[in-house]
Amino acid sequence: MQSGSRGSSKRRNPRGIKGVISLISLREGEKGVMAYAVGGFGLVRRLAEMGLTPSVEVKLLRKGPFHGPVQIEVRGVGLALGYDVASKVFVRPLKAKLDD
Amino acid sequence: MIKPWLRIALAGNANVGKSVIFNQLTSLNQIVGNWPGKTVERAEGTLFFKGYTIRIIDLPGIYSLSTFSMDEIVSRDYIAVEKPDIIINVVDASALERNLYFTLQLLELGASIVIDLNQIDFAAKKGIRIDVEKLSEALGVPVVPTVAITGSGINELLSTVITVTSGERKLKPLKVRYGKEIEKRVQAIEKLISTKLPQLCTVYPARWVAIKLLERDTDVAGKLKNYKNGKEILDYAEKLATELEKIHGEPSPVVIASERYGLANKIAKEVTAIEAPPRISLEQKLDAITTHKILGYPILTVAVVSMFALIFVGGNFLSAGLEFLFENLSMFIEWGLSTFLPRIVVDLINNGILAGVVAGITIALPYIVPFYIILALLEDSGYLPRAAFLMDNLMHKIGLHGKAFIPLMLGYGCSVPAALAAG
Known part of the structure; x- marks a missing residue:
């Protein structure tokens, strides 16, 4: 798996919505709007409870080395997701703004 | 007039300073145990305030009142079934929206709550100012700002609780409505x-x-x-x-969580004013360096090596010092006792009792004490989670979580504190 390649076959978004990529495909500092999460009922529900609900804005703060944890900011709070969990969250990337 | 007992529960997200509030309220009057039949820690304490005897239960730090973990089930059952007189909902002022998500669930459960708006100093540092009156109006419950670390606001918090339980102040809790x-x-x-x-x-x-x-x-x-x-x-x-x-097209809990967060977001926005954009602080710079993809590792190596050095050099020094002390003590005892006690009793005291104690003290303690001091420093400085961030995936490969690398390293020195730390 390569973390840099957007839309590689393994990252293809399962619901096939256009313009949606996996959270781990965002670059550090880049923002996205959450589209959906895939995975078990428990995981999707847990993510929602932590604030990762559809259409919320997410900022990728940094990615841990060697497929380590992915740190994001959502609803004003920092959150670290395991690499595997982060790869199951799909977002629509936002164009970088000047204030970043 | 005999004033009645009050039962108060502390509830809130993890990492909002809830335990600090609990310690401020109860100081050393605490009993820590487990919830009956559960492996969830239960901390209880008593305090006396304005003639009231107040029993305080510190509920586990949780983000939601669902059934993700035993912590959440224990909390909501306690709130619903035991019905404490009041719940102090500790809210992190610097993360209002996320915390309000939990508050809304407390309101849904029909709990009488008082909001402790904690860490207002930290929020101010981040440029976040919260209109306490407005928040109180929006939720229909009292809101008391506090800074737990310094104890500021704790007295007002208790006074407010009393005004509510005595009926002097009526709650008009917000009715959470959905789309x-x-x-x-x-x-x-x-x-x-x-x-x-x-x-x-x-x-x-x-x-x-x-x-x-x-x-x-x-x-x-x-x-x-x-x-x-x-x-x-x-x-x-x-x-x-x-x-x-x-x-x-989403699981129903996600749909409902979305709406609840929508309401939390609306309230948070109404009562929050973002002031000067926060400058990049020293903390943020340190954070960026210590978790850097490349720089992070030499820093981690230096931290671990110096930890080793401190524990072993310091430990050896302490160990040798203590050994020297006890050797002299042993000689002194032998000399002193053998004048009036039979040889066999002197041997029992010296080689049996004393030697056993000495072995324990000089071999284990000199390493364990510095270890705990250093571990506490690492934890308090916040370096531990950064190190864990760097090591997480590598540690997962061997079936451990990121933080476990500290006891793993320590295991090279002595397995006793390593096992203690891992537990």
């Missing part, structure tokens, strides 16, 4: 529960049960199964949940 699609279904289930299962409604609010069923909460569903009419209600709720999922 039409959810609301319609919640009310339908609620009506069915109130008519078919009035027994259950004496413990849990019917509306809350309805929301939980719509969220496919397995714990609440399990409770209903014990009743004769339970099955009918469950089937009905199941049908409505499926409908909701068809409309939104």
Whole structure:
């Protein structure tokens, strides 16, 4: 798996919505709007409870080395997701703004 | 007049300073144990305030009142079944929206709450200013700003609690309402529960049960199964949940969480003013360096090596010093005692009792004490989670979590503190 390649076959978004990529495909500092999460009922529900609900804005703060944890900011709070969990969250990337 | 007992529960997210508040309130009057039959820690304390004897329970730090973990089940059962006189909801002022998500659930559970708006100093540092009056109006409950670390606001918090429990101040808690699609279904289930299962409604609010069923909460569903009419209600709720999922294309708990967060966001926005944009602080710079993809590792190596060095050099030094002390003590005892005690008793004292104690003290303690001091420093400085961030995936490969690298390293020196730290 390569973390840099957007839309590689393994990252293809399962619901096939256009313009949606996996959270781990965002670059550090880049923002996205959450589209959906895939995975078990428990995981999707847990993510929602932590604030990762559809259409919320997410900022990728940094990615841990060697497929380590992915740190994001959502609803004003920092959150670290395991690499595997982060790869199951799909977002629509936002164009970088000047204030970043 | 004898003033009654009060039972207060502290509830809130993890990492909001809840334990600090608990310590401020109860100081050393604490009993820490487990919840009956659960491996969840239960901390309880007593305090005396204005003639009241107040019993305080520190509920586990959680983000939601669902059934993700035992912590959450324990908390909501305590709130619903034991019905404490009041719940102090500790809220992190610097992360209002996320914390309000939990507050809204407390309100749904029908709890009487007072909000402790904690860490206002930290929020101010981040440029966040919260209008306490407005927040109190929006939620319909008192809000008391505090800074737990310094103890500021704690007295007002208690006074406010008393004004509520004595009935002097009435709560007008916000009624959490959802969008039409959810609301319609919640009310339908609620009506069915109130008519078919009035027994259950004496413990849990019917509306809350309805929301939980719509969220496919397995714990609440399990409770209903014990009743004769339970099955009918469950089937009905199941049908409505499926409908909701068809409309939104998401699992029903996600749909409901979304709306709840929407409300939390709305309230947070109304009461928050963002002042000067925060400058990049020293903390942030240190954070960036210590978790850097490349730089992070030499820093980690230096930290671990110096930890080793400190523990072993310091430990050896202490160990040698103590050994020297005890050797002299032993010689002194032998010389002193053998003048009037038989040889065999002197040997028993010297080689038996003393030698055993000495071995324990000089071999283990000199390493364990510095280790705990250094571990506490690493934890308090916040370096540990950064190190864990760097090591997480590598540690996962061997079946451990990121933080476990500290005891792993320590195991090279002595396995006793390593096992202690890992536990």
